[in-house]
Amino acid sequence: MLVSLFSLFCFRCKEERPTVTVKMTGTMPIVTQSCTSCGEDSYAWPSQPFVFGKYPTGNILLSFGILISGISLSKTLLLFKHIGLSMFSGRAYHQHQKKYLVPFILRYWESYRQRLINLLKGEKNAVWSGDGRYDSMGHSAKYGAHTMFCNTINKLVHFELLQSK
Ligand SMILES: [Zn+2]
Incomplete structure (x- = not known):
């Protein structure tokens, strides 16, 4: 549907029937028009905004959703494959997790815990x-x-992971 829409006319100069290509970056299509009048790659439309400078927001949000809901990555990848949806690789997921998700969750948890302790x-x-x-x-x-666990406020306030010895 995106291809037929972008094939109508060049979004820069209005020339009819530009050539349209679609490139996938994980879950995000980038639709590019090449027009005979204003040249190759005359207009490019990424379907998602970017976060952290270069990552399509949907990719990071999907990685966050997988991590936070506790569902299996391999089954999520399989689901996307079976219904023909474009998806990033398992390697990209681990990169998102290591670079952004875990540090952000840890930072959030630390400030949340500090607020509870102050309270x-x-x-x-x-x-x-x-x-x-x-x-x-x-x-x-x-x-x-x-x-x-603090029974007074019904909240888990602290936990430690320790080696048994
Ligand atoms: Zn054009």
């Missing part, structure tokens, strides 16, 4: 629950998680 500093009768878990079903024998 609780004024609370004289705070009730706390704490627990540690090692080697239970489906969890690692090497690492464990200690969690501190």
Whole structure:
């Protein structure tokens, strides 16, 4: 549908029937018109805005959605393949995760936790629950998680991942 729309006329000089090519960058098509009157690549339309200078927003948002919902990357890639949707590679996903998602989530968590701690500093009768878990079903024998939950505000305030030795 995009190709038929962009084939109507050159968006720069209005010349009829330009040649149209579509290049995919992950989930984003970039439609380019080449026109006989104003030359090759006369008009290019990326279908998404960019974030961090060069990444199509939809690609980063999709990586974020996969990570935050806990669904499997390989099954997501398979789903996109089966319904014929363009998608970035598994390598790109890991790059998004390492470069942007994990650092941003960590930064958010740290500021969120600091806000909770500041709130609780004024609370004289705070009730706390704490627990540690090692080697239970489906969890690692090497690492464990200690969690501190504040019953007064019904929020998880702190957790530590520790090696069992
Ligand atoms: Zn033109």
